[in-house]
Amino acid sequence: MRFRGTDSYIATPDLMVAVNAAVALERPLLVKGEPGTGKTILAHEIAKALDRPLIPWHIKSTTKAQQGLYEYDAVARLRDGQLGDARVHDIRNYIRRGKLWDAFTAELAPVLLIDEIDKADIEFPNDLLLELDRMEFHVYETGETVRAAVRPIVLITSNNEKELPDAFLRRCFFHYIRFPDRETMERIVDVHFPNLRNDLVREAMTLFFEIRDVPGLKKKPSTSELLDWIKLLMIDDISPEVLKQRDPAKLIPPLHGALLKNEQDVHLFERLAFLNRRERH
Amino acid sequence: MFFRFFAELREARVPASLREYLTLLEGMKAGVIAQDIEEFYFLSRSTLVKDERHIDRFDRVFGRVFKGIDGLEGALAAEIPEEWLRKLAEKILTPEEMAQIRALGGWDKLMETLKQRLEEQKGRHQGGNKWIGTAGTSPFGAHGYNPEGVRIGQDESRHRRAVKVWDKREFKDLDDSVVIGTREIKLALRRLRRFAREGAAEELDLPGTVEGTARNAGWLDLRMVPERHNTVKVLLLLDIGGSMDDHVRLCERLFSAAKTEFKHLEFFYFHNCVYERLWKNARRRHVESTPTWEVLRTYGNDYKLVLVGDASMSPYEIVQPGGSVEHWNEEAGETWMQRILATYPHAAWLNPVPQERWSYLPSIDMIRKLMEGRMFPMTLAGFDGAMRELGH
DSSP states (O other), X not given: OXXXXXXXXXXXXXXXXXXXXXXXHTOOEEEEESTTSSXXXXXXXXXXXXXXXXXXXXXXXXXXXXXXXXXXXXXXXXXXXHHTOGGGGOGGGGEEEOHHHHHHHOSSOOEEEEEOGGGSOTTHHHXXXXXXXXXXXXXXXXXXXXXXXXOOEEEEEEOSSSOOOHHHHHTSEEEEEOXXXXXXXXXXXXXXXXXXXXXXXXXXXXXXXXXXXXXXXXXOOOHHHHHHHXXXXXXXXXXXXXXXXXXXXXXXXXXXXXXXXOHXXXXXXXXXXXXXXXXXX | OOHHHHHHHHHTTOOOOHHHHXXXXXXXXXXXXXXXXXXXXXXXXXXXXXXXXXXXHHHHHHHHHXXXXXXXXXXXXXXXXXXXXXXXXXXXXXXXXXXXXXXXXXXXXXXXXHHHHHHHOOSOOBSSSSSSEESOSSSBEETOOOTTOBOOSOTTOHHHHHHHHHHTTTTGGGSTTSBOOHXXXXXXXXXXXXXXXXXXXXXXXXXXXXXXXXXXXTOOOOOEEEEEEEOOEEEEEEEOSGGGGGGHXXXXXXXHHHHHHOXXXXXXXXXXXXXXXXXXXXXXXTTSOEEHHHHHHHSOTTSEXXXXXXXXXXXXXXXXTTOOSSSOOSSOHHHHHHHHHHHOSSEEEEEOSOGGGGGGOHHHHHHXXXXXXXXXXXXXXXXXXXXXXXXX
């Protein structure tokens, strides 16, 4: 089965090739891109399109590779030992399975999402090299080996906060989600809000791309922000005419809170509006 | 099979390895993609490039190596026009247009006539009402105003568009020779971080506690460890004024990034080359300054030294006592440079001047020799190199 995007996710041809290659050759797919361009959503959509369960593993700065395999809860065993609990004799009662273990032992090969791998320690990807390559690991405490009967589809996202080690990269397919062009963006908006008035979409889109083009913005609004904003415009029932009026004094778009997430950016817009007003007088 | 392509990629400094090349071949063999140059481009990009900064280089090599392949595909398509046209038509025709085709006598009839015309036609044709060409009234050809027309040979062609994908070079901005912003500087500086446990014990050491308790045969033995701190100390010397004015903004950004990244960070300004005095406040440097000797004594050799400057000056400012443009220096800049480098074994010089222009200025070369080659351009790649050098 080939991935071609879903009714709620527009996949560009290059993304389709990357996903299908990773699925067919059973290698992890590393996805990078601007925040808000749908990296995490992609895993959900692949799972949906290929009808597989999704196992998300969200990485934090404190996450260790070992936690993805399993954890040995020594403190619980110690407590049980002091209380004289019978469970204490079987060490397996204190092994907690991690996400990788779950993914390896699932009956139908799931989609394993390792989200924001760059948040973790710089050594984290290296610690998972063998596990992701061979899809097996050894449980030291019980002496058993967990091996994947069917290799899960592994999707890894990164926000570029840290560079990933070369050895790790060599084992992955790589895709960089570029910020969508206007045509793709229109299709994306269309699948999310199919019943939207055409003129509203057009005006909102024009305004959105104009905002992205303003030089000096700290955080450019991205796809997810555009979708939120359009939703707000719909709830507030803002007419396309309001968006259309290019009154320089009202340079700040309505409901800008959804687009500009940084007070410096809002200030920048206010300053621009002020300058425009002054020029007209 | 594509070895020339692979070799040229490596030559263009796209760090593709043999393993990745084999993955590409494996993908081709497994039939992951259709026999289509565009899909091949996507697959090879996804297997051979692992960093968006290299995609632009990849695009350039791809365009060079596979130039002409596109035309070849067109020739193949001409041999099987029926299928090709059907696909083309299915893609661009609306239901209304399909109905209009029927008006002409059905799809097969249209195809048949089309094939006939293709055979009859010799050479390019423009206008008229029978031949296939552009802007005519014949039902065949592009831009015609006959509602029965099938559009052929538009610039919409899949393959034509595919070439543009790499020729557009959309990833140009991501190439790492671009000068960096604050965030990138911070990221590069993180390379320098080295954590160590120092100071008062205040965190529960779980593995230690478990081990200690086990050794105690079950009696709880709580162990504590100090918190982890970044132990890297950095001494930053920034060139300010004169030829550096162009680069002051960049320096300030570097400085603001560096300030938050380390606990021990000391900075001083100098002008062009390091002499006997350094200062903290550029505006009041004639009033408040610190003797360089004092700096060398105060900050130990565990500090990592980062010099930022364009090293663009007259060679006299480096080699001659009294060569400085601002004051009379008793000892040559060279002597001072050697002195500070002897104190700080971990040192790097960051130069905002683009690397390709380094060889034009003798002073850059001299400073570079003094630094024993440890001069890096102020790009992400250069920064990475500098941090790697300091990290040893």
